[in-house]
Amino acid sequence: MKSRRKRLIVPREFRNRFILTPLCIILIGFNLLILSNMFYGNTTLLKAFKPETVFYIAIIELALIFWIVFSGTLTAHRTAGPMVALKGALTRVGSGDLTTTVQFRKRDFNQNVTNSFNENIESLRQQVVVIKQLVEQLEQQIPDDENTQEVLEKLKQQLDSLQT
Numbered sequence: 001m002k003s004r005r006k007r008l009i010v011p012r013e014f015r016n017r018f019i020l021t022p023l024c025i026i027l028i029g030f031n032l033l034i035l036s037n038m039f040y041g042n043t044t045l046l047k048a049f050k051p052e053t054v055f056y057i058a059i060i061e062l063a064l065i066f067w068i069v070f071s072g073t074l075t076a077h078r079t080a081g082p083m084v085a086l087k088g089a090l091t092r093v094g095s096g097d098l099t100t101t102v103q104f105r106k107r108d109f110n111q112n113v114t115n116s117f118n119e120n121i122e123s124l125r126q127q128v129v130v131i132k133q134l135v136e137q138l139e140q141q142i143p144d145d146e147n148t149q150e151v152l153e154k155l156k157q158q159l160d161s162l163q164t
Contacts, residue, residue, distance in 0.1 A: 024068045027061045082108045086117065097163045098125045125164045132159050 092100045
C-alpha cells in the first residue's frame with residue numbers, strides 16, 4: 001500500500017512556514033503576560049527572571065518577530081505572485097491568445113499548475129488547428145450554396161481570431 005503523504009494538496013514548505021504563526025502568538029502572549037504583571041499585578045513572575053534575562057528574552061523575541069514578518073511576506077509573494085501571473089494568462093487566453101504560456105519562478109509554490117496550464121493551452125491550440133483544417137476541407141467539398149459558404153466564412157473568421 002502506497003503512502004498517501006506524498007500527494008498532499010498543500011505543499012510541505014507552505015505548511016511548515018505557517019507553523020510559525022502559533023509561535024508568534026505565543027511570543028506575543030508571553031510578552032503581554034509579563035507586561036500585565038509589571039503594570040497591574042504582583043511582580044512575582046518578574047522576580048523569577050533577572051533583569052538581564054528579561055532583556056535578552058525581549059531581544060530574541062523581537063528578532064523572531066521580525067523574522068516571522070519577513071518569512072510571512074516572502075511566503076505571501078511566493079503564493080500570491082503566481083496566482084496573479086496565472087490570472088493575467090487566463091485573461092489573455094480568454095481574449096483569444098492561445099500562444100500564452102505561464103512560467104513561475106523557481107521557488108514559487110504550485111509549480112505543477114504551470115505544467116497543467118501549458119499542456120491544456122497546447123491541447124486547445126492543436127484542436128483549433130484541426131478545426132481550421134476541417135473548415136477548409138468543408139469549403140472545398142460543399143457545393144456553392146451561399147448560406148453554407150457564409151456560415152463557413154463566419155466560422156473561419158472566428159477561428160482566425162484565435163492566435164495559435
